[in-house]
Amino acid sequence: MSPNEVAKKLGLSVQSVYKYIQDGSIKAEAVPYGDKRTIYVISETAYEEAAELLKPSESQRPKRFEYYHPSQDIVLFQKFHSSKVPEARVIRNKDNEWGFYLANIQKWLPFDEGIREYQLKPVYPIHQSTFEYKGYVELEIPKDTVVLYPFLDYLYETWGMENIRLREQDNTILLFIRAGERPLTTKGFFAADILPFLIKGDIYNEEGHLIFRSSYRKTSLELPIDLLESMTELAEQEGISMSKWVEQKLSSLLK
Structure with missing residues (x-):
């Protein structure tokens, strides 16, 4: 499969997939394409190995790049319309490319084509002030x-x-x-x-x-510094926050 397909399946940006190919986290075969180009092909086995290593767990909150395109200032499933199209939704296709899905004609369009040919405009703004964090x-x-x-x-x-x-x-x-x-x-x-x-x-x-x-409430614990440092290291090894690490360990003990 292609880097674009792997990016969508893993919930990563395409740039991140290429970075992981370069550092060896994703094993890929470089295949000549044309006279001077090279494309990468990832086998099913290599994908499964990468997924186990890199795919975010359901307990991890999504990253902004998963649903927001900053240069176009659009979000997944955002509603657009025009005099020509009553409703269009921002969708990514199988190659992880951003565009519009026009339900009335059941067609996907690249983003630029939707703006240029159909004069699509957002129905509403998508930005508000960030709330005070309460979970x-x-x-x-x-x-x-x-x-x-x-x-x-x-x-x-x-x-x-x-x-x-x-x-x-x-x-x-x-x-x-x-x-x-x-x-x-x-x-x-x-x-x-x-x-x-x-x-x-x-x-x-x-x-x-x-x-x-939220179902979470802030709390504070006084613990020895060396214990806190050890907990932080263990959480980092598992790729999660210390709060999540403590929650998982306590939950397993209380079962």
């Missing part, structure tokens, strides 16, 4: 659920992409949303519609406000 609420929503797009439109417009983490999976969308509250002005969904997809945290609708509450 995250986690949801996993099937792609074929009717409420998905209305909910994402609301989140992008009202909460802003700064307060959201999104990961596209094969059949579902994984969402991490910063705890907080905002007016629930849309009629596209009700709070009860998204409750079945809640993994961690709480969701309320009070007096016209949608409220997300």
Whole structure:
């Protein structure tokens, strides 16, 4: 498979895949292409080895590059429209290229073509101030659920992409949303519609406000410095935060 395909499967940027090929983390065969070019081909075995090493676990929050294209200032599944097209969604194709899916004609277009030929424009802004950190609420929503797009439109417009983490999976969308509250002005969904997809945290609708509450609470522990340093090293070896490492160890002890 190609570096683009590997990038999408691993939830990495294409640039990261090439970096991992160069440092040997991803084994790839350099194949001559044309007179002067070389392309990389990754075998299924090499992919599986890389996935075990590099693929983020479900407990790790998505990285911004997984759902945000900074140079175009667009996010996955963002809604666009024009006089020619009633609705278009920002989608990545199988080669991990950003573009638009036009549902009315069931066609994917490269981003530049959608802007140039169809004059597509965003329906709403996607930026808001970053909330004070109070943890995250986690949801996993099937792609074929009717409420998905209305909910994402609301989140992008009202909460802003700064307060959201999104990961596209094969059949579902994984969402991490910063705890907080905002007016629930849309009629596209009700709070009860998204409750079945809640993994961690709480969701309320009070007096016209949608409220997300994290299931985590900050705490503090006084521990010997050498113990803290050892815990930090162990967490780094596993590629997780020390808080997550402590949580996992305590959870295993309390089972």
